Amino acid sequence: MIEIRDVHKKLGSLEVLQGIDLTIQSGESIVIIGRSGSGKSVLLKHIIGLMLPDSGEILVDGVEITHLSHDERRQVRRRFGMLFQGAALFDSMTVEENVGLGLREHTRMSPEEVLAKVRACLDMVGLSGVEKMRPSSLSGGMKKRAALARAIAVEPEYVLYDEPTTGLDPITADAINELIRGLQQQLRVTSIVVTHDMASAFKVGDRIAMLHDGKVIFQGTPEETRRADDPEVKRFILGEATEAPFPPRHMEIAARRRTGVWRWLGR
Amino acid sequence: MESPEAQVQRPATDEFLDPVMSLGERVLGTLEEIGRFFMLLWETILQFPAGIRSAPRLVDQMYQIGIGSLPLVILTSLFVGAVASVQAAYQFQNFVPMRYLGTVITRSVVIELGPVLTALVVGGRVGASISAELGTMKVTEQIDALETLAINPVRFLIVPRVAAAILMLPMLTVFSDIVAVFGGWMIARLSLDVSTSVFVEGVRLFFRARDVFGGLVKAFVFGAIISLAGCYYGMKTEGGAEGVGLATTKAVVASSVTILVADYFLAELILRVIFGAAE
Structure with missing residues (x-):
């Protein structure tokens, strides 16, 4: 179980997290939604200890992680796996080396055992035959799959997903969603998914929490989310902008550019 | 208004x-x-024993930093020796006998020119590549990914680079010394009319092994400066391609300036304090 208690974080002059309270039960799949810049990724990085809060507590199975030393925090992190938005595969290594890195570093498995485990993980994410390839020659969806294989190879209890479907075509995105759901059921891990893709949120979440202005403004099941009264949640689900995307003055400038020298150049 | x-x-x-x-x-x-x-620096020292245990990563870095820089070092050293020869001969004109040409070239190369110019050339090449590589890893979250796998980036990335640089810089300097003296001899022989026997006699006249040793100690320190500057600026890179470019520039500028400043203090320390006390 992960408990986040009154976490505050300032980045520069911007207060990104303004008192986050959230409890994540073991074995559940929670989706954290919110607009770009609402602090979702920052929150995720706090959970895994890549960022430290200015104030507040984060407890992983009762252990407060923000006051631990670097090495102690790394020990806690061995129970986590994380899928980054850009996959973050090590581009100096092959797919096989990427997936097997955690095993080679932290276990006493023989190279053959590591290889077998790597193959099994790649199979699980539906990616085989690319073991010897470099990340640079993989497509976006394949990179995410490989990164997911790397995250689950160390058999984590918690898997964190940072925008798993962003930048993928709808079919590949759906395949990734299926994969998250499948791994959740097969490996019985706790999944924490950060996304702004509502289709993905409804598909993979047992529970959905919405972040707005650095606070959790809503928590509930997908069904409750659909029926939510909160205007912010409603707007987010329907994808409606609250204000005009471009302030009038910018529109005016843009319009003026069309006349003047630009029209002359266009002729 | x-x-x-x-x-x-x-x-x-x-x-x-x-x-x-x-x-x-x-x-x-x-x-x-x-x-x-x-x-x-402190974290690097703490992680040093654990970091050098992985032979493949260390050897890989030694290859990239050492063998990779060798052609560049040979080319520049050849011309450094050649220009040292021309300059020395010009200043000797009618005042100093040409049999001292070899002496001057060898001693200046071994104590000063070899270590410093090798460090500057390798600093440009290796410092830039380390900071660009680590900087790109930082902005594409690969460093964070290492952390999530509970791997210490200092042990995994920095220690092999620093260890390889402090091992390879003295070796490159030995090559540089030899090639530069060879370059000096070549010019002496071809365009200054100094015979090989006279040049070699000059080389041997005041040659002291401890000068070479002093130069190698410098190279060792320069190796640490180059790699640490590259790693430091690489690891604190922020914001995309522009950040990586900035980190690379800073790493090269910082290492070049620090090398020249450190060179002065090392010269004071080695030539005056250590060798001076031994006299």
Whole structure:
């Protein structure tokens, strides 16, 4: 179980997290939604200890992680796996080396055992035959799959997903969603998914929490989310902008550019 | 335009304190950077024994830093020796006999030119590549990914690079010394009319092994400076391609300047304190 208690974080002059309270039960799949810049990724990085809060507590199975030393925090992190938005595969290594890195570093498995485990993980994410390839020659969806294989190879209890479907075509995105759901059921891990893709949120979440202005403004099941009264949640689900995307003055400038020298150049 | 009232209302102290505050911020920022650098250095020392245990990563870095830089070092050293020969001969004209040509070239190369020019050339090549590589890893979250796998980036990435650089810089300097003296001899022989036997006699005349040793100690320190500057600026890269470019520039500038400053202090230390006391 992960408990986040009154976490505050300032980045520069911007207060990104303004008192986050959230409890994540073991074995559940929670989706954290919110607009770009609402602090979702920052929150995720706090959970895994890549960022430290200015104030507040984060407890992983009762252990407060923000006051631990670097090495102690790394020990806690061995129970986590994380899928980054850009996959973050090590581009100096092959797919096989990427997936097997955690095993080679932290276990006493023989190279053959590591290889077998790597193959099994790649199979699980539906990616085989690319073991010897470099990340640079993989497509976006394949990179995410490989990164997911790397995250689950160390058999984590918690898997964190940072925008798993962003930048993928709808079919590949759906395949990734299926994969998250499948791994959740097969490996019985706790999944924490950060996304702004509502289709993905409804598909993979047992529970959905919405972040707005650095606070959790809503928590509930997908069904409750659909029926939510909160205007912010409603707007987010329907994808409606609250204000005009471009302030009038910018529109005016843009319009003026069309006349003047630009029209002359266009002729 | 601001109204005159607004201008009057603005507190005058702010304007007065602005330069002082910005100066204070800069000083604090610089002190913070120095602090961070030494924290990285300390962490590198702590992780050193664990970091060099992985032979493949160390050998890979040694290959890239050492063998990779060898052609460049040979080419530059050849011309350094050649120009040392021409310069020395020009200054000797009618005052100093040419049999001292070999002496001057060898000693200046071994004590000063070899280590420093090798460090500057390798610093440009290796410092830039380390900071660009680590910087790209940082901005594409690969460093964070290492952390999530519970791997210490200092042990995994920095220690092999620093270890390889402090091992390979002295070796490259030995090559540089030999090639530069060879370059000096070549010019002496071909364009200055100094015979091989006279040149070699000069080389042997005041040659002292401890000068070579002093040069190698310098190279060792320069290796640490180059790799640590590359790693430091690489690891603190922020914001995309522009950040990586900036980190690379900073790493090369910082290592070049530090090499020349450190060279002076090392010369004082080695030539005066250590060798001076031994006399």
